[in-house]
Amino acid sequence: MFAEIITIGDELLTGNTIDSNSAFIAQKLTERGYWVKRITTVGDDVEDIKSVIREALSRKPEVLIIAGGLGPTHDDVTMIAVAKALGVELELREDALRRIEEFYLDLYKKGFIDDPEINEARKKMAYLPKGAEMLNNPVGAAPGAFLSYENTKIFVLPGLPREMKAMLENEVLPRLGRRVFIQKKLLAEITDESKLAPILNETLSKFRVKIHSSPKGFGKYIGIILFGESEEEIERAKKFMEEKGIRFEEV
Amino acid sequence: MFAEIITIGDELLTGNTIDSNSAFIAQKLTERGYWVKRITTVGDDVEDIKSVIREALSRKPEVLIIAGGLGPTHDDVTMIAVAKALGVELELREDALRRIEEFYLDLYKKGFIDDPEINEARKKMAYLPKGAEMLNNPVGAAPGAFLSYENTKIFVLPGLPREMKAMLENEVLPRLGRRVFIQKKLLAEITDESKLAPILNETLSKFRVKIHSSPKGFGKYIGIILFGESEEEIERAKKFMEEKGIRFEEV
Numbered sequence: 376m377f378a379e380i381i382t383i384g385d386e387l388l389t390g391n392t393i394d395s396n397s398a399f400i401a402q403k404l405t406e407r408g409y410w411v412k413r414i415t416t417v418g419d420d421v422e423d424i425k426s427v428i429r430e431a432l433s434r435k436p437e438v439l440i441i442a443g444g445l446g447p448t449h450d451d452v453t454m455i456a457v458a459k460a461l462g463v464e465l466e467l468r469e470d471a472l473r474r475i476e477e478f479y480l481d482l483y484k485k486g487f488i489d490d491p492e493i494n495e496a497r498k499k500m501a502y503l504p505k506g507a508e509m510l511n512n513p514v515g516a517a518p519g520a521f522l523s524y525e526n527t528k529i530f531v532l533p534g535l536p537r538e539m540k541a542m543l544e545n546e547v548l549p550r551l552g553r554r555v556f557i558q559k560k561l562l563a564e565i566t567d568e569s570k571l572a573p574i575l576n577e578t579l580s581k582f583r584v585k586i587h588s589s590p591k592g593f594g595k596y597i598g599i600i601l602f603g604e605s606e607e608e609i610e611r612a613k614k615f616m617e618e619k620g621i622r623f624e625e626v
Numbered sequence: 627m628f629a630e631i632i633t634i635g636d637e638l639l640t641g642n643t644i645d646s647n648s649a650f651i652a653q654k655l656t657e658r659g660y661w662v663k664r665i666t667t668v669g670d671d672v673e674d675i676k677s678v679i680r681e682a683l684s685r686k687p688e689v690l691i692i693a694g695g696l697g698p699t700h701d702d703v704t705m706i707a708v709a710k711a712l713g714v715e716l717e718l719r720e721d722a723l724r725r726i727e728e729f730y731l732d733l734y735k736k737g738f739i740d741d742p743e744i745n746e747a748r749k750k751m752a753y754l755p756k757g758a759e760m761l762n763n764p765v766g767a768a769p770g771a772f773l774s775y776e777n778t779k780i781f782v783l784p785g786l787p788r789e790m791k792a793m794l795e796n797e798v799l800p801r802l803g804r805r806v807f808i809q810k811k812l813l814a815e816i817t818d819e820s821k822l823a824p825i826l827n828e829t830l831s832k833f834r835v836k837i838h839s840s841p842k843g844f845g846k847y848i849g850i851i852l853f854g855e856s857e858e859e860i861e862r863a864k865k866f867m868e869e870k871g872i873r874f875e876e877v
Contacts, residue, residue, distance in 0.1 A: 387649070387652070387664065387665070387732075387812075388652055388654035388656075388661075388662040388663065388664075388665065389652060389656045390649040390650060390651070390653025390654070390655075390656060391649075391655065392649070392650075393644065393645075393646050393649040394644075394645060394648070394649065395644050397641075397667070398638070398641040398643070398644040398645065399641060401638070401639055401641035402640065402641025402642070402643070403641070404641075405640045405641060406640075410639075411639040411640070411641075411673065412639065412668070412669065413639075413644075413666065413667065413668050413674070413678070414639065414666070414667040415630065415640070415664065415665070415666050415667075416648070416664065416665040416666075417663070417664050418663065419849070420840045422840060422851070423663065423664070423709070423840075427664070449813060449847045450645060450813075450849070518650075560636075562700060562701075580814075589672065589673060589674075593772070596700045597795045598670070598671070598701070
């Protein structure tokens with residue numbers, strides 16, 4: 376149940392913009408029981424984006440959310456990089472093109488723009504990686520994309536916070552299923568470290584929980600994250616481990 | 627002249643805290659002419675931190691700034707991970723210990739704390755990776771560290787923004803030398819792509835500049851960043867390339 380986030384944009388790497396998108400996404404994923412393990416930010420560069428996507432996929436997260444670089448300018452190259460990372464072509468999508476046409480027509484009718492025509496820059500946003508499901512952008516022109524790669528669900532979203540947030544709520548979270556996992560972070564003090572692994576294994580076999588553990592370095596402390604479908608199941612698993620001799624401090 | 631930033635903290639991965647540190651660091655590095663290519667955020671986990679440090683070092687940045695996880699709690703494991711990533715031991719540093727003693731004694735005298743004694747948690751902050759230069763923390767207890775690895779300068783700073791900012795200004799920027807590079811981002815329209823590489827090579831041989839180029843995907847656009855020691859040199863290099871047939875748009 377772990378997730379990664381990739382945010383894209385030269386403005387993030389020059390410090391001109393503080394990356395609030397990744398915190399928003401992280402919060403929503405965490406609320407849903409996902410454990411966000413890494414956030415990576417790169418610039419508007421096809422090769423750099425491709426690399427970070429491939430690296431993220433190699434760690435096999437259940438969910439990978441990519442935000443930024445979907446606009447009409449030449450600097451917006453995220454979809455190209457996603458396609459390259461997955462080894463697929465970009466294709467012009469009629470459904471996306473229609474949505475983009477409607478969006479600009481609407482802006483034109485409202486008097487916000489002078490020309491509703493689909494020029495090359497606008498048309499560019501209708502290209503999605505082959506095999507992608509289009510994600511509707513209710514407040515902007517650029518559609519997002521949903522793809523699967525092995526066991527990873529990949530969501531590609533725009534970088535404008537207003538658009539990203541609307542699409543995360545409307546398009547991403549519903550696709551993550553209704554199952555809400557709960558996670559509890561604990562600090563375990565271990566007097567005999569060799570005892571830990573057998574206790575964790577016994578706990579995993581007896582309860583409907585997942586366990587992440589990592590040594591905390593100084594002293595005999597082990598960080599433990601318990602994931603479960605209910606508070607009760609997590610409490611039962613925790614009590615079982617305590618009976619086996621693990622002393623917990625809550626973090 | 628490229629740099630990477632690593633920020634550390636579970637609070638960043640749960641979205642409880644927006645990572646403003648990386649933007650601040652990125653801005654300062656950019657002002658100094660560094661091109662920040664990647665920002666990575668991981669949690670308070672020795673193995674995860676070690677991995678991102680090793681990955682960053684494998685890309686051979688000139689500067690790597692690591693911020694977060696230097697405090698007294700068991701969750702603060704950054705120095706352990708830095709030492710592991712570099713294959714060195716942690717060692718108790720007398721200079722650091724004295725500074726930490728003075729810091730708590732000062733807090734005690736001011737009535738902020740009840741006990742100036744150096745307990746295990748406070749002492750822990752005096753452990754630095756072997757071979758590190760201690761970076762003085764003028765507003766907090768935890769010292770930072772400066773290390774070199776191959777051609778990379780590594781700076782390890784605390785995560786509290788007030789402490790990080792003070793140390794970046796006082797300890798990091800002076801160690802990056804006085805040379806201020808200037809960078810200019812351009813978008814080049816190339817009608818004949820095969821012409822580009824020879825023109826770039828000729829430019830590099832004639833002018834005191836560095837050039838980063840990356841295809842922008844749609845159309846015949848190439849993103850170009852020119853690095854130089856003065857505006858004038860960059861302008862001369864740009865003009866030379868224009869005479870050779872490259873048409874630029876400023877980004």
